[in-house]
Amino acid sequence: MDNRFFAGAITCLLAAHAGATEMTVISYGGVSKAVQTEVFYQPFAAAHQVKLIAGEYNGEMGRIKVMVDTHSVNWDVVQVEGDDLVRGCEEGLFEPLDQARLGKQEDFVPGTFSECGAGLLVWSMALAYNADALLEAPKGWQDFWDVEKFPGKRALRRGPKFTLEAALMADGVPREEIYNVLSTPEGVDRAFRKLDEIKPYIQWWEAGAQPMQFLASNDVIMTTAFNGRIFDAQNSGVHVMPIWNGSIYAIDYWAVPRGSKHKQLAQDFIAFTLRPENQQKHTTQLGYGSVNLHTAARLDPALAAQLNTAPANMAQSMAVSSEFWVDHGEELQERFNAWVARKS
Numbered sequence: 001m002d003n004r005f006f007a008g009a010i011t012c013l014l015a016a017h018a019g020a021t022e023m024t025v026i027s028y029g030g031v032s033k034a035v036q037t038e039v040f041y042q043p044f045a046a047a048h049q050v051k052l053i054a055g056e057y058n059g060e061m062g063r064i065k066v067m068v069d070t071h072s073v074n075w076d077v078v079q080v081e082g083d084d085l086v087r088g089c090e091e092g093l094f095e096p097l098d099q100a101r102l103g104k105q106e107d108f109v110p111g112t113f114s115e116c117g118a119g120l121l122v123w124s125m126a127l128a129y130n131a132d133a134l135l136e137a138p139k140g141w142q143d144f145w146d147v148e149k150f151p152g153k154r155a156l157r158r159g160p161k162f163t164l165e166a167a168l169m170a171d172g173v174p175r176e177e178i179y180n181v182l183s184t185p186e187g188v189d190r191a192f193r194k195l196d197e198i199k200p201y202i203q204w205w206e207a208g209a210q211p212m213q214f215l216a217s218n219d220v221i222m223t224t225a226f227n228g229r230i231f232d233a234q235n236s237g238v239h240v241m242p243i244w245n246g247s248i249y250a251i252d253y254w255a256v257p258r259g260s261k262h263k264q265l266a267q268d269f270i271a272f273t274l275r276p277e278n279q280q281k282h283t284t285q286l287g288y289g290s291v292n293l294h295t296a297a298r299l300d301p302a303l304a305a306q307l308n309t310a311p312a313n314m315a316q317s318m319a320v321s322s323e324f325w326v327d328h329g330e331e332l333q334e335r336f337n338a339w340v341a342r343k344s
Contacts, residue, residue, distance in 0.1 A: 021051065021262065023050055023266065024055055025052060026056060026075050026077070027079040029057075031232070032228075033054060038281075039278055043272075068259055075257050075260070077254050078257060080117070080253050081252060082250050082251055082253065085255055087326050089117065094255040094257060096116050097117070098267060101268075107293055109122060109291045109292075114253070118253060118255075120251075120252050122250070122290070123252060123308070124250075125249075127224060128212075128224070128241065130238075131240065134150070138222055140170075144166070147198060150221055151221075152220065153203045154202065155204065155211055156205070157206070163336070164182060165178050168187070168191050179321045179324045204340075205224075212229050212232075227247070227287065231288075247317040249319055256270075274291065279295040283299065284299065288307075289309030296309075
């Protein structure tokens with residue numbers, strides 16, 4: 001083959017790559033980002049001949065607000081939690097999405113789509129314990145609070161969200177009544193009184209990796225934990241078990257910052273990630289539930305039964321209320337901080 005042709009072809013390929021559309025997708029980093037790169041980013045970039053830049057953040061909504069307010073948006077798709085999506089949508093930080101481009105609503109878990117968000121995965125905060133350390137499995141939050149039957153330290157995430165819900169369930173409030181009760185001053189007082197009962201036994205965690213570390217080192221006998229972390233620990237051979245009774249599930253969403261220069265391409269990317277074959281790859285590697293109802297049929301039955309979205313597990317769980325935490329999160333965080341700081 002003529003070397004001049006070869007050189008010319010390489011030059012054209014480099015020029016095409018240099019001139020390719022660049023789209024930036026921001027997620028939470030870590031193992032999730034590595035899996036997303038493999039199952040979402042690289043295949044989408046190849047199929048659409050775009051350069052996809054994968055970034056990460058810690059959920060700082062302030063960064064998005066500054067970009068939008070200063071008309072300097074350089075993120076095209078960002079992963080957000082439910083309450084951040086609600087707040088950001090209300091404040092005009094995210095673009096409205098064309099849900100018809102993303103899929104049929106009946107094919108997805110309820111709550112997957114909103115005006116400016118599309119669900120990516122379903123995650124749960126669940127009670128977990130080390131089955132090698134406990135002879136008897138706890139059955140739910142009432143056992144978590146029972147320091148006589150289960151003596152020892154237990155770990156909770158340092159924050160009011162999920163913690164106050166668990167406290168009320170431990171105090172006998174039915175799952176469907178949690179937010180009605182927590183919306184009243186009396187209900188908030190009731191939750192903190194319940195927390196008072198186990199305050200001396202609590203070891204707080206903040207980073208998602210800590211609960212499994214606490215269990216492995218026998219620092220605590222049980223803990224709250226993200227179900228994906230439990231899944232990862234189990235796959236690593238650690239004998240930890242989740243308790244789905246009273247678990248609290250939430251959806252992480254994709255959103256498009258207002259002012260993105262690639263809104264249409266961003267929606268194509270979101271639709272790509274929601275396809276059942278791509279959700280199947282994502283779920284298989286991370287252990288978080290899929291938002292697409294057709295994913296389960298593609299999974300190994302043993303894996304499907306292990307997920308938080310398995311029907312038997314979902315039947316014992318409750319959905320977190322993003323709207324509640326948008327309305328009450330700031331005041332409850334202040335009260336929680338004061339409660340944690342108090343010595344008695």
